[in-house]
Amino acid sequence: MLRKLLIGTALGSGLAFAAHAQDVKEVEMLHWWTSGGEAAALNVLKEDLAKQGFAWKDVPVAGGGGDAAMTALKAMVAAGNYPTASQMLGYTVLDYAAAGVMGDLTETAVKEGWDKSVPAALQKFSVYDGKWVAAPVNVHSVNWLWINKAVMDKIGGTEPKTFDDFIALLDKAKAAGVIPLALGGQNWQEATMFDSVVLSTGGPEFYKKAFNDLDEEQLKSDTMKKSFDNLAKLVTYVDPNFSGRDWNLATAMVIKGDALVQVMGDWAKGEFNAAKKTPGTDFLCYRFPGTDGSVVYNSDMFGMFDVPDDRKAAQAALATATLSKSFQSAFNVVKGSVPARTDVPDTDFDACGKKGMADLKAANEGGTLFGSLAQGYGAPPAVANAYKDVVSKFVHGQIKTSDEAVTQLVSAIEDAK
Amino acid sequence: MTTVATQIKLTPEHNARPGASVRSRLQDALPKIVLAPSFAITIVFVYGFILWTVYLSFTNSKTFPSYAITGSRAYQRLWRWTFESDPPSSWYTSITNMGIFGFLYIFICLALGLFLAILLDQKIRGEGVLRPIYLYPMALSFIVTGVAWKWFLDPGLGLEQTLHQWGWTSFHFDWIKNKDFVIYTVVIAGVWQASGFIMAMFLAGLRGIDGEIMKAAQIDGATTFQLYRRIVIPLLRPVFLSAFIVLAHLAIKSYDLVVALTSGGPGGSAWLPSNFMYEYTFKRNEMAVGSASAVIMLMTITAIIVPYLYSELRERPR
Numbered sequence: 063m064l065r066k067l068l069i070g071t072a073l074g075s076g077l078a079f080a081a082h083a084q085d086v087k088e089v090e091m092l093h094w095w096t097s098g099g100e101a102a103a104l105n106v107l108k109e110d111l112a113k114q115g116f117a118w119k120d121v122p123v124a125g126g127g128g129d130a131a132m133t134a135l136k137a138m139v140a141a142g143n144y145p146t147a148s149q150m151l152g153y154t155v156l157d158y159a160a161a162g163v164m165g166d167l168t169e170t171a172v173k174e175g176w177d178k179s180v181p182a183a184l185q186k187f188s189v190y191d192g193k194w195v196a197a198p199v200n201v202h203s204v205n206w207l208w209i210n211k212a213v214m215d216k217i218g219g220t221e222p223k224t225f226d227d228f229i230a231l232l233d234k235a236k237a238a239g240v241i242p243l244a245l246g247g248q249n250w251q252e253a254t255m256f257d258s259v260v261l262s263t264g265g266p267e268f269y270k271k272a273f274n275d276l277d278e279e280q281l282k283s284d285t286m287k288k289s290f291d292n293l294a295k296l297v298t299y300v301d302p303n304f305s306g307r308d309w310n311l312a313t314a315m316v317i318k319g320d321a322l323v324q325v326m327g328d329w330a331k332g333e334f335n336a337a338k339k340t341p342g343t344d345f346l347c348y349r350f351p352g353t354d355g356s357v358v359y360n361s362d363m364f365g366m367f368d369v370p371d372d373r374k375a376a377q378a379a380l381a382t383a384t385l386s387k388s389f390q391s392a393f394n395v396v397k398g399s400v401p402a403r404t405d406v407p408d409t410d411f412d413a414c415g416k417k418g419m420a421d422l423k424a425a426n427e428g429g430t431l432f433g434s435l436a437q438g439y440g441a442p443p444a445v446a447n448a449y450k451d452v453v454s455k456f457v458h459g460q461i462k463t464s465d466e467a468v469t470q471l472v473s474a475i476e477d478a479k
Numbered sequence: 480m481t482t483v484a485t486q487i488k489l490t491p492e493h494n495a496r497p498g499a500s501v502r503s504r505l506q507d508a509l510p511k512i513v514l515a516p517s518f519a520i521t522i523v524f525v526y527g528f529i530l531w532t533v534y535l536s537f538t539n540s541k542t543f544p545s546y547a548i549t550g551s552r553a554y555q556r557l558w559r560w561t562f563e564s565d566p567p568s569s570w571y572t573s574i575t576n577m578g579i580f581g582f583l584y585i586f587i588c589l590a591l592g593l594f595l596a597i598l599l600d601q602k603i604r605g606e607g608v609l610r611p612i613y614l615y616p617m618a619l620s621f622i623v624t625g626v627a628w629k630w631f632l633d634p635g636l637g638l639e640q641t642l643h644q645w646g647w648t649s650f651h652f653d654w655i656k657n658k659d660f661v662i663y664t665v666v667i668a669g670v671w672q673a674s675g676f677i678m679a680m681f682l683a684g685l686r687g688i689d690g691e692i693m694k695a696a697q698i699d700g701a702t703t704f705q706l707y708r709r710i711v712i713p714l715l716r717p718v719f720l721s722a723f724i725v726l727a728h729l730a731i732k733s734y735d736l737v738v739a740l741t742s743g744g745p746g747g748s749a750w751l752p753s754n755f756m757y758e759y760t761f762k763r764n765e766m767a768v769g770s771a772s773a774v775i776m777l778m779t780i781t782a783i784i785v786p787y788l789y790s791e792l793r794e795r796p797r
Contacts, residue, residue: 133761136543157542157764247656247745303635305656305745444541447763451569451747458658458746461566470566477556478763 085375088117091364092138093149094131096124099332103396110383116376121145139163144367146377150196152187152438155365159190165366167194170378174385179403181426183433184361196363197384198402200394201422203357204327204434205258205350208313208334213240213322214346222351225262225292232299235322243296244312244321247305249454251312253436255325256293256453262352263289266430269358273435276445276479282472290456290464296325297457305458316345325350327360327437331398331414340412347414349421357425360437361402441475448474529777536770544766553771569747570772573755576662580751581730583666584673588726589719591670592677597707599678600685610682613675621672625739628668629655658748661741665733665749668740673729677722684718685711720791724784731780752776 089111095104108118123131128151135148144163158164171177171194180188180198188196207222217238222228232242245251261269264285272280280286301321304312313333315321324330334345341347364384366377383389390401395410400418404426408419425431433439436453438446452471455461461470539549560570567575595613599606616624631637632655642650654660688711696706734753741749750758752772760769 129762136761140543154542161543248742249747301635302653303633303656306629306742442764444763444765447758455566455746458748460658460746460748466566478765 084372086373087115087376088119088373089146089376089380090119090121091147091149091380092121092123092131092135092145094123094128095149096122099336099396099398103393106392106396107380107383107389110386110389111380114379114383116379139367144369146369146373147197147364147366147380149199150363150365152360152363152433153442154438155187155196155363156190157442158365158367159195163368164190164193164195165368165374165377167197167366167378167381168192170194170381174382176385176403179405180385181402181404181422181431183359183426183431184402186433187361187439188363196365197381199362199364199384200390200397200399201357201359201361201402202327202329202399202437203359203418203422204254204437205261205353205356205358206326206328206330207346207348207350208316208324208326208330209346209348210316210319210322211342211344211346213238213319217322219322221346221348223354225259225352228351229295232296232322236299240319241301241315241321242299242323244315244324245297245300245304246307246309246312247300247454247457248308249450250436251309251326252457253450253453254327254434255296256289257358257434257436258325258350258353259293259296260286260289261356261358261432262350263292266356266432269356270432273440274433276441276475278472278476281475282468286468286471287464290467293453293456294464327434328398328400328414328418335398341414347417355421355424355428356430356432357421358432358434359422360434360439362399444478445475448478532770532773536767536774538767540766540770542764542766553765553767554775556768557771557775567748569750569755569758572748573750573752573772576748576750577731577752579662580666580669580733581727583663584669584730585723585726587666587670588674588677589722591674592722593681593712593715595674595678596681596685597711599682610679614679615675616672617676619672621733621735622739624668624672625736628664628671629740632664632667655741656745658745661744661749665737665740669730669733669736673726677726680718680722680725681715684715688714716791720787723787727780727784731776 093104095101111118121134123134128149131149132154135145135150138145139158139161150158155164176194177185181201184198184201188194188198207228213235217231217234217240219231219234222231235242245255257269257273260273264272264280268280268283268285271277272283272286309326309330310333312321312324313326313330314337316324317334317337317339328347331341331347334341339345364380366381369377385403387401387403387406390403390406391410394401395415398415400411400415400422404419404423406419408416411419422431435441435446435449440446441449449471452461452467452474455470456464456467461467534548535544536553537548537551538545539547539552557570560568561574563571599609599613603609619627632652634640634651634653634656639650639652655664692710692714693706696710701709732753733751734757737743737749737751737754743749743754753776756769756772756776758769759765759772
C-alpha cells in the first residue's frame with residue numbers, strides 16, 4: 063500500500079516535471095471587469111490569445127472599483143502564487159514593483175516599440191527602475207462634461223468655454239426647471255469633479271505643481287482657495303438628494319433628461335452607449351470649460367508578475383496582444399476609453415472617442431497630460447484618499463470655508479506623505 | 480465515556496488482551512485529539528494574528544507588512560486625530576459614531592426585545608405565526624438589510640417619496656443624506672434586524688421561569704408591573720448577559736451595514752472604527768495605522784466586556 067503510494071507520487075511528480083519542461087500555454091489573469099460591457103471588452107483579448115493557442119484562466123474578483131481584487135491579489139502574492147497578470151491602477155504597480163514581485167517586459171517592449179508609442183506620462187507607472195513591468199490597456203480622462211442634447215436645445219444653451227459660461231448655462235437649466243448638475247455624492251466622484259475644477263481655475267501648470275508634485279506653496283495658494291469657491295458654486299446646482307448616489311445613477315439622470323450635465327470620466331460614455339444613445343444627436347461631450355487642450359487621465363494597466371520561466375512565453379504573448387493596435391482599437395471602442403498608444407487609427411471610434419484620442423495625442427506632445435489625483439494617478443493612495451476626504455467634507459459641510467479647506471488639504475497631504 | 484472505560488477494565492477477558500489497554504488509552508485521549516486541531520487553529524488564527532497586528536502597529540508598514548519596529552507613530556497620529564473635532568477627523572467621527580451606535584443599538588434592542596417578548600408571552604393566539612415574523616430579519620445578512628433600508632430611507636425613492644405621492648407633501652425625512660443624522664439610520668436598520676432575535680432570547684428566558692414563583696407572587700398580591708419589575712426581569716439576568724454579548728459584538732463588527740446602507744455617509748460621516756480600519760489598511764495602504772486602530776478597538780472592547788463578564792460570572796451559583 064505504502065509502496066504503491068510512493069510510486070504513484072514519484073510518477074505523478076515525474077509527470078508534472080515533464081509537463082513543466084515545456085512552456086505552459088496558459089495565462090492566469092486577475093481582474094474586476096465583470097460587468098457586461100467590460101466583460102465583452104476583455105473577451106476580445108481572450109479570443110486574440112486563443113487564436114495563438116493560449117488558454118485563459120480567468121480570476122475575476124468583482125466589486126468596489128477593484129478594492130476586493132486588490133485584497134485578493136495581496137493574498138495571492140503573499141502566498142507566492144503570482145498570477146500571470148493582474149489589472150492594476152497607478153501606484154499599486156509601483157508598490158508591487160518596489161516589493162520586487164513584478165516581471166520584466168523590456169524585451170517585448172523594445173521589440174514592439176512601446177517607448178515611442180505609449181505616452182510618457184503613462185510610462186511613469188508602467189516602467190519601474192528602467193524595466194517595463196506593466197502593459198497599459200487604455201487611457202481614461204476625467205475632465206469631461208456629459209450633456210443631454212434635448213435638454214440643451216430646450217434651454218437654448220451653447221458649449222461653455224469658460225467657468226463663468228458654465229455657471230450661466232447651469233443657471234439657465236435651473237430656470238427651466240431641470241436639475242442642472244447630476245452628481246453622485248461619494249467622495250471619489252466629488253474629488254474627480256474637483257480635479258477638473260482645479261485645472262480650469264488654475265490652469266495646467268498649477269494643476270501639475272499642486273496635484274502631481276504636491277507643492278505646498280501651490281496647495282495653500284489663493285488659486286486653490288478660489289478652486290474650492292468654484293466647487294462650492296457648482297455644488298449649489300445639484301439636487302438635494304445627491305449624497306451617496308452611485309455614479310451610473312447620476313449618468314442615468316442625464317440620459318433620461320432629468321438633469322442637464324454630469325462631470326465625469328469617459329467611462330460614463332459606456333452608460334450612454336448601453337442606453338443606445340449616439341454622441342452628437344442624443345448627448346454631447348465637451349471638455350470641462352477652461353480645460354480644453356489638457357487631459358487629466360487615469361489608466362488601467364495589466365501588471366505582469368515575475369512568473370516561472372515556463373510561463374514567460376505566455377506572459378509575453380499576453381503583453382504583446384494587449385498593446386497590439388487591433389486590440390487597443392477593438393477594446394477601447396467597447397470600453398469607452400481611448401487607446402494607450404497614440405498611433406492607433408481612430409476609424410472605429412465615435413465622435414467623442416475621436417476627440418479623446420486627438421486630445422490625448424496633443425496633450426502628450428504639449429506636456430499637458432496629467433495624472434488625476436482623485437483617481438490615484440497624481441499621488442500614492444494615502445495622499446489621494448486624504449485629498450478625497452477633504453473635498454468630500456467640504457462638499458458636505460463638515461469643512462465650512464475654503465480657507466479651512468485649504469488648511470486641511472495641506473495638513474492632510476503632509477500627514478499622509 | 481468514563482463508565483465505558485471502567486466497564487472495559489472490569490471485564491477480565493478484556494484485561495488479558497494487550498490491545499485493550501491501547502484502546503482504552505486511545506479512548507481517554509480521544510477528546511484531546513479531536514479538540515487539538517481546532518485548539519491549534521484558534522491559537523494561531525485568532526491569538527497569533529492579534530499579536531501580529533499589535534506588532535505591525537509599531538512598524539511603518541504601508542502596502543505590505545514591514546518587520547522593522549519603528550516606534551509608535553501610528554498611535555501618535557490616532558491620538559492626535561482623537562481630539563480633532565472641528566472639522567472632524569475620520570477617526571474622531573468613527574469613535575463618536577461607535578459610541579452613539581453602540582449605546583443606542585444595544586439599549587434599544589434590549590428594551591424592544593424584552594417588550595416584544597413580554598407581549599408575546601401573554602398566551603396569545605397565533606404566537607407560532609408572530610414569532611417567526613419578528614425573528615425573520617435576523618436571517619438576512621447585513622448587506623441585504625443595508626440595501627433594503629437604503630432604498631426605503633432614500634428621500635427620492637422610498638418612504639418620503641411614497642408619502643408625497645399619497646398627498647402628505649410636507650413630510651420630510653432625509654436623515655440618510657444628512658451628515659449629522661446618518662448614523663441614526665444605521666441604528667434604525669440595525670435595531671430592525673436584531674431586536675427580533677433578542678426577543679426570541681428573552682422569550683426563551685421567560686418560558687424558563689418557574690410558574691410556581693409567579694403564582695406565589697400573585698397570591699401575595701403583586702401587581703403585574705411589580706411582578707415583572709421585581710421578579711421576572713431580575714430572573715432574566717443571565718439572558719441580559721447573553722443578549723448584551725451578542726449585541727455588543729454585532730455592534731462592534733458592523734462594517735457591512737454601514738457600507739451597504741450609506742457607503743460611508745456624506746463626507747465619511749457614518750464611519751465606524753471597523754470602516755476606518757479597513758479603509759486605512761486596504762485602501763490607503765497605511766497598514767500600520769490600520770493595525771493600530773484595530774488594537775485600540777480590541778482594547779476598548781476588552782475594557783468594557785471583561786469587567787462586565789467578571790461581575791456577572793462571579794455571582795453565579797456554583
